[in-house]
Amino acid sequence: MHFSSLLTAAAVGIASINAQTQYTATNAASVEAARATARTLSPTSSIKGKTFDRFVNIFLENTDFDMAAADPNLQWIASQGITLTNYKAITHPSQPNYIASVGGSTHSVIWDLFSRISSSARTIVDLLDAAGVSWSEYEDDMPYSGFEGDYINQVNGANDYVRKHNPLMSYDSVTSDLDKLAKIKNLTMFYNDLDSNKLPQWMFITPNMTNDGHDTSVTVAGAWAKGFLEPLLTNPNFLSRTLVLLSQFPSYSTYRLD
Numbered sequence: 016m017h018f019s020s021l022l023t024a025a026a027v028g029i030a031s032i033n034a035q036t037q038y039t040a041t042n043a044a045s046v047e048a049a050r051a052t053a054r055t056l057s058p059t060s061s062i063k064g065k066t067f068d069r070f071v072n073i074f075l076e077n078t079d080f081d082m083a084a085a086d087p088n089l090q091w092i093a094s095q096g097i098t099l100t101n102y103k104a105i106t107h108p109s110q111p112n113y114i115a116s117v118g119g120s121t122h123s124v125i126w127d128l129f130s131r132i133s134s135s136a137r138t139i140v141d142l143l144d145a146a147g148v149s150w151s152e153y154e155d156d157m158p159y160s161g162f163e164g165d166y167i168n169q170v171n172g173a174n175d176y177v178r179k180h181n182p183l184m185s186y187d188s189v190t191s192d193l194d195k196l197a198k199i200k201n202l203t204m205f206y207n208d209l210d211s212n213k214l215p216q217w218m219f220i221t222p223n224m225t226n227d228g229h230d231t232s233v234t235v236a237g238a239w240a241k242g243f244l245e246p247l248l249t250n251p252n253f254l255s256r257t258l259v260l261l262s263q264f265p266s267y268s269t270y271r272l273d
Contacts, residue, residue: 161196
């Protein structure tokens, strides 16, 4: 079944019941207690693709294309591959774009507020699971695997990890499944999986609100992206038949009124 037809068959809408929201507490005691028992999975698979065997999706934030294209670190990254100039975000603000990136629809979400999408709505991970393709999300500064809230930096109060930039977390079909939650984990786990050669075949990687440029600048985002990707491009545990898609969201861009 095609992704689009699967989504068409799914009922959509914001659910008011049935989602698992037990991992949203942000006070220090609750976070530490949950972290101590949080389940983490690192599945692997070896399904052969026609062109690539592994796909890595990374979103940066809040910069017009011209500004991103002028950043020297992003220029270096572009020189390692190809630049796609005719791909656009589908809406504003950020969250609906993230939601659509894994579900093929915004599911009527028009804001960055805490959102829950009906458990009948399916996502790309349903297709991956059906095909036996391993997957994980790696979220910068997520306090523990499966955390469902927002989390600020405990030292300086910076708005580090945000649910709105975690595309799968808005779907009840994901948050009601403990095995799926266990595959949504802190970015530090990426390096554990890399070193042990246990990276999955599909990955979504989200930098925190500083590193993705949302609360800083394209200079910070570009420096983070190059610092993250450059060593990986010579690491055989990562690069073998791997496609990396690095996207720059124009969330504060100028907008035409016509």
